[in-house]
Amino acid sequence: MSERESTESLADLGEFAVIDRLVADREQPPAVELGPGDDAAVLRAPDGRTVVTTDMLVEGRHFRLDWSSPGDVGRKAIAANAADIEAMGAVPTAFVVAFGAPEDTAAADAVALSDGMWAEARTVAAGVAGGDLVSAPQWVISVTALGDLQGREPVTLDGAQPGDTVAVAGELGRSAAGYAVLLSGVDGFDDLRRRHLVPRPPYGQGRAAATAGATSMTDVSDGLIADLGHIATASGVGIDLSWQALRPDRDALAAVADALRTDPWAWVLAGGEDHPLVATFPGPLPDGWRAIGRVLDGPPRVLLEGEQWHGDTGWRSY
Amino acid sequence: MSERESTESLADLGEFAVIDRLVADREQPPAVELGPGDDAAVLRAPDGRTVVTTDMLVEGRHFRLDWSSPGDVGRKAIAANAADIEAMGAVPTAFVVAFGAPEDTAAADAVALSDGMWAEARTVAAGVAGGDLVSAPQWVISVTALGDLQGREPVTLDGAQPGDTVAVAGELGRSAAGYAVLLSGVDGFDDLRRRHLVPRPPYGQGRAAATAGATSMTDVSDGLIADLGHIATASGVGIDLSWQALRPDRDALAAVADALRTDPWAWVLAGGEDHPLVATFPGPLPDGWRAIGRVLDGPPRVLLEGEQWHGDTGWRSY
Numbered sequence: 001m002s003e004r005e006s007t008e009s010l011a012d013l014g015e016f017a018v019i020d021r022l023v024a025d026r027e028q029p030p031a032v033e034l035g036p037g038d039d040a041a042v043l044r045a046p047d048g049r050t051v052v053t054t055d056m057l058v059e060g061r062h063f064r065l066d067w068s069s070p071g072d073v074g075r076k077a078i079a080a081n082a083a084d085i086e087a088m089g090a091v092p093t094a095f096v097v098a099f100g101a102p103e104d105t106a107a108a109d110a111v112a113l114s115d116g117m118w119a120e121a122r123t124v125a126a127g128v129a130g131g132d133l134v135s136a137p138q139w140v141i142s143v144t145a146l147g148d149l150q151g152r153e154p155v156t157l158d159g160a161q162p163g164d165t166v167a168v169a170g171e172l173g174r175s176a177a178g179y180a181v182l183l184s185g186v187d188g189f190d191d192l193r194r195r196h197l198v199p200r201p202p203y204g205q206g207r208a209a210a211t212a213g214a215t216s217m218t219d220v221s222d223g224l225i226a227d228l229g230h231i232a233t234a235s236g237v238g239i240d241l242s243w244q245a246l247r248p249d250r251d252a253l254a255a256v257a258d259a260l261r262t263d264p265w266a267w268v269l270a271g272g273e274d275h276p277l278v279a280t281f282p283g284p285l286p287d288g289w290r291a292i293g294r295v296l297d298g299p300p301r302v303l304l305e306g307e308q309w310h311g312d313t314g315w316r317s318y
Numbered sequence: 319m320s321e322r323e324s325t326e327s328l329a330d331l332g333e334f335a336v337i338d339r340l341v342a343d344r345e346q347p348p349a350v351e352l353g354p355g356d357d358a359a360v361l362r363a364p365d366g367r368t369v370v371t372t373d374m375l376v377e378g379r380h381f382r383l384d385w386s387s388p389g390d391v392g393r394k395a396i397a398a399n400a401a402d403i404e405a406m407g408a409v410p411t412a413f414v415v416a417f418g419a420p421e422d423t424a425a426a427d428a429v430a431l432s433d434g435m436w437a438e439a440r441t442v443a444a445g446v447a448g449g450d451l452v453s454a455p456q457w458v459i460s461v462t463a464l465g466d467l468q469g470r471e472p473v474t475l476d477g478a479q480p481g482d483t484v485a486v487a488g489e490l491g492r493s494a495a496g497y498a499v500l501l502s503g504v505d506g507f508d509d510l511r512r513r514h515l516v517p518r519p520p521y522g523q524g525r526a527a528a529t530a531g532a533t534s535m536t537d538v539s540d541g542l543i544a545d546l547g548h549i550a551t552a553s554g555v556g557i558d559l560s561w562q563a564l565r566p567d568r569d570a571l572a573a574v575a576d577a578l579r580t581d582p583w584a585w586v587l588a589g590g591e592d593h594p595l596v597a598t599f600p601g602p603l604p605d606g607w608r609a610i611g612r613v614l615d616g617p618p619r620v621l622l623e624g625e626q627w628h629g630d631t632g633w634r635s636y
């Protein structure tokens with residue numbers, strides 16, 4: 001990048017020049033028949049359906065630019081939406097992005113945001129097919145993800161059956177622990193800091209769960225108990241979790257919990273934003289999934305070995 | 319609505335209770351196989367493709383809550399995105415919406431916003447299939463529209479051919495004139511004020527143009543000359559407009575221009591946000607379209623009877 005480019009603002013360049021720079025040299029995946037530059041994009045939907053979800057990230061609420069690089073923010077915005085597509089048993093095919101930012105934002109930061117989005121989208125063989133760029137008092141990033149069910153039925157929240165195994169793919173509590181480290185000012189635990197700034201959803205496991213006959217699925221964005229609560233409510237079932245089965249997640253966070261003098265179970269049970277997948281299975285679990293509990297008859301509730309957990313139950317947008 | 323409901327804020331109710339209220343009693347169109355409430359929505363894409371576009375509206379930049387009711391903002395956000403779907407020759411099937419607002423926003427205002435979105439979506443037989451609700455310092459609304467090409471090829475920006483007729487469906491300059499009235503404090507001209515707050519795209523004319531063989535098309539969101547400039551550049555052609563053909567739009571705004579002591583041509587030629595459609599046709603125009611000029615050999619430029627126009631050429635996001 002030239003020195004001139006690195007100091008130019010969005011206002012210096014103007015909307016269309018910035019957009020040209022954001023979309024230059026991006027190779028679209030086969031699912032994108034028509035990419036950015038027209039009134040709308042055209043995407044393939046081979047099985048005659050499209051899965052769609054949207055999330056908005058607001059500076060100061062969902063990320064801090066003194067913690068996250070623009071590239072981190074881009075990766076996180078894509079990952080959070082991709083996880084929702086996975087949670088339906090689908091695979092992400094493309095993303096469209098609306099980006100609001102102050103006029104004095106460095107164009108290089110917008111390019112870095114876009115690079116982060118593309119890097120994350122590439123990990124699921126998808127692309128950024130279109131977007132909008134507007135002036136706003138702070139950064140606001142709204143991502144819409146589209147996905148392909150590849151002929152499978154969507155795995156919804158309401159299909160869990162008593163007797164099913166509750167299982168998770170991916171790790172719990174890392175993002176919440178990393179957030180606590182960042183807030184605390186304690187040194188070290190760099191991997192956990194990264195896990196807060198850029199979550200690592202277990203890409204591909206949504207499709208694997210659907211293929212293995214998962215009866216319900218969601219991603220853990222609000223916290224394990226909160227998100228399993230959505231399955232419990234929608235399915236009209238109880239869910240009983242095993243302390244023992246969750247112990248590896250707790251143990252992985254024991255050192256940082258000691259350093260911060262706090263209880264790692266709160267991160268495991270109520271920490272959001274890691275975006276692992278949780279699902280219920282009537283039969284054997286696919287590779288990459290581990291059992292953490294089972295589905296009971298109603299009423300809808302989430303228990304830990306028969307008892308209610310009395311900590312916080314999850315992140316709230318309000 | 320109960321008195322209690324009318325005074326409750328988003329923070330009082332919490333995200334999930336507000337969302338429950340926003341999605342209650344909404345009848346989804348047939349294109350929506352699975353609507354709000356799960357990790358993602360599932361939409362039909364009968365011809366194996368999906369058209370997708372996104373726009374972000376920011377309070378203070380794209381709308382003012384002292385001018386627009388929440389319902390107006392909802393209608394405008396849907397209309398702007400629906401027009402982009404029309405401009406591809408497609409029909410809108412569904413919208414997903416991310417809404418950021420301060421925690422003390424009245425829940426009733428969020429419901430009114432959603433009602434406005436649904437009212438506008440209904441005019442194109444579509445629905446709001448999903449969304450996100452987050453805390454933000456000001457209102458931010460990001461809408462993604464999805465559309466169905468119904469087996470037609472998309473009408474892009476780059477197909478205009480010398481000799482084609484340039485035509486418009488819908489009216490020019492009304493939104494810009496209404497904006498000038500609102501800014502001026504002058505009384506009257508209520509219809510124009512409304513046209514600024516809630517644009518009226520010529521729904522159905524995108525499909526009509528595609529069926530009639532339009533070679534290029536866009537909607538006028540930035541201004542007639544600016545948006546035709548995108549067609550001229552993408553197609554590598556010149557465009558020559560007729561003063562006479564545009565005269566009815568100018569004459570419709572003569573009275574308000576007199577009242578504000580300004581030139582109505584600037585509204586007609588450079589006013590955005592009305593979202594009429596402009597397209598190029600090699601043959602006869604479909605009903606609802608009127609000729610305003612013709613396509614010339616390059617270089618890419620937009621002229622008025624052979625001359626460059628020297629006013630502002632359109633709205634800029636930066």
